[in-house]
Amino acid sequence: MTQALIVEKCAAPVGAEIKGVDLSQDTAPDTFAKIEAAFNEHSVIVFRDQSISPDQQLAFSDKFGALEINAFNKYALPDHPGVLMVSNIRENGADIGFADAGSHWHSDMSYTAHPPRCTILFAVEVPTRDGAPSDDTLGDTLFASTATAYDALPGDMKTRLSGLKAVHRFAAKERGVKGPLKLTQAQIDKHPDVRHPVVRTHPETGRKCLYVREGECVSIDGMDDADAEALIKQLSDLCVEERFIYRHKWRVGDVLMWDNCAVQHIALRDYEWPQRRMMHRTTVGGAVPV
Ligand code: SIN
Numbered sequence: 001m002t003q004a005l006i007v008e009k010c011a012a013p014v015g016a017e018i019k020g021v022d023l024s025q026d027t028a029p030d031t032f033a034k035i036e037a038a039f040n041e042h043s044v045i046v047f048r049d050q051s052i053s054p055d056q057q058l059a060f061s062d063k064f065g066a067l068e069i070n071a072f073n074k075y076a077l078p079d080h081p082g083v084l085m086v087s088n089i090r091e092n093g094a095d096i097g098f099a100d101a102g103s104h105w106h107s108d109m110s111y112t113a114h115p116p117r118c119t120i121l122f123a124v125e126v127p128t129r130d131g132a133p134s135d136d137t138l139g140d141t142l143f144a145s146t147a148t149a150y151d152a153l154p155g156d157m158k159t160r161l162s163g164l165k166a167v168h169r170f171a172a173k174e175r176g177v178k179g180p181l182k183l184t185q186a187q188i189d190k191h192p193d194v195r196h197p198v199v200r201t202h203p204e205t206g207r208k209c210l211y212v213r214e215g216e217c218v219s220i221d222g223m224d225d226a227d228a229e230a231l232i233k234q235l236s237d238l239c240v241e242e243r244f245i246y247r248h249k250w251r252v253g254d255v256l257m258w259d260n261c262a263v264q265h266i267a268l269r270d271y272e273w274p275q276r277r278m279m280h281r282t283t284v285g286g287a288v289p290v
Pocket of ligand 1 (some may be wrong): 102268
């Protein structure tokens with residue numbers, strides 16, 4: 001179905017709201033082309049007041065590329081292995097979803113050879129300060145523009161970074177807001193270290209983006225560990241300066257998607273069970289970073 005959409009850019013360097021689209025309907029090719037163009041331009045797009053089933057979310061996600069199954073797929077919806085529950089909700093004393101997903105700055109699955117193009121979250125439940133429905137929501141997600149951060153680097157630093165490759169490690173130390181996640185040996189063995197350029201070129205826009213993150217990257221080829229650690233930290237700190245950030249305050253019914261080359265993100269854990277947060281997450285495969 002063709003839909004007349006409006007794109008409203010946010011004040012931050014990334015982020016735009018798209019109005020006039022009902023994602024429970026199949027989007028016609030011309031409508032989808034506009035959505036994809038807005039996504040490439042703004043890196044984070046949000047559709048408010050949506051009501052979509054897991055199948056509708058999968059169908060929309062699939063238009064952006066092949067769906068991926070997350071390493072933590074034990075938290076997938078029972079009948080939908082492609083939809084991960086990102087949630088702190090507990091049943092019978094255990095988390096029903098991946099409660100700590102995104103609780104440190106990162107770009108999704110940078111520890112894989114083909115990191116995802118985009119990630120899509122549908123907000124099913126959003127925590128509020130007193131637990132009752134209200135606008136005083138918690139659990140915001142912050143997105144930092146890696147392209148704008150790269151643009152802000154001085155010329156000599158851009159030259160220094162050219163050609164460098166960083167090692168991304170699945171089992172890197174900072175995962176999990178309450179300490180390192182317990183990973184099984186099988187999960188670790190399935191994800192050997194990968195090397196990606198510190199500066200990658202966006203496959204759609206051609207913009208250069210910083211693709212390095214403290215806690216995910218453990219070294220840089222050809223550099224001694226202390227120098228590499230200092231450089232990784234310097235670039236990580238730069239990326240998340242206030243001036244590069246869009247902060248999303250969730251509402252139930254939001255469908256938000258982000259570009260894992262053009263932004264890094266963090267989900268704030270400023271709520272605790274029995275405050276409830278439930279996001280349905282789908283992930284779309286991407287290209288080898290170059
Ligand atoms: C994630 O990094 O996938 C989770 C983001 C969020 O829950 O806001």
